[in-house]
Amino acid sequence: MAGLDPLLQHPTRLTVVAFLGGCIEAEFSAVRDYCQVSDSVLSKAASALEEAGYLSVKKGYVGKRPRTWLAATRAGRRALADHLGVLQQLAAAAEAAGRETESGQP
Incomplete structure (x- = not known):
């Protein structure tokens, strides 16, 4: 599991990025x-990603209605x-190990 980003191991955060x-x-x-x-689940995921520098959050208005826009940062794209x-x-290593085991090779 070395090299996997712990922040992106959460399914929602991975999907967002x-x-x-x-x-x-x-x-x-x-x-x-x-x-x-839900809004609250996404808000929590977005906060964690923003804190890590993987996401930027921009707030504004469309007419009189408040809106929030999310964007992956360069660091977020690289981390993904x-x-x-x-x-x-x-996956490739596991598949190769499976083939070796199936063929009787250690």
Whole structure:
């Protein structure tokens, strides 16, 4: 498990950063709906990601209605890429070990 980002091991935080990695920024409600979580769950995840420098939060208004936009930072995108790379390595190593075991090789 060395190399995995502990912050991104939480499914909601991983999903948030992955979703935001595909866009410049997204409105809070779009991220919430994609992740299929409540406002409070997303707010908590966003706070942790912002504190780590993986996410930026921008507040403003559309007309008179308050809005919040979330965006992955460069550090967040890099952390996601690194985390996914380690997961791919782990999966490849496990698959290779499974093939060796199946063929009777240690």
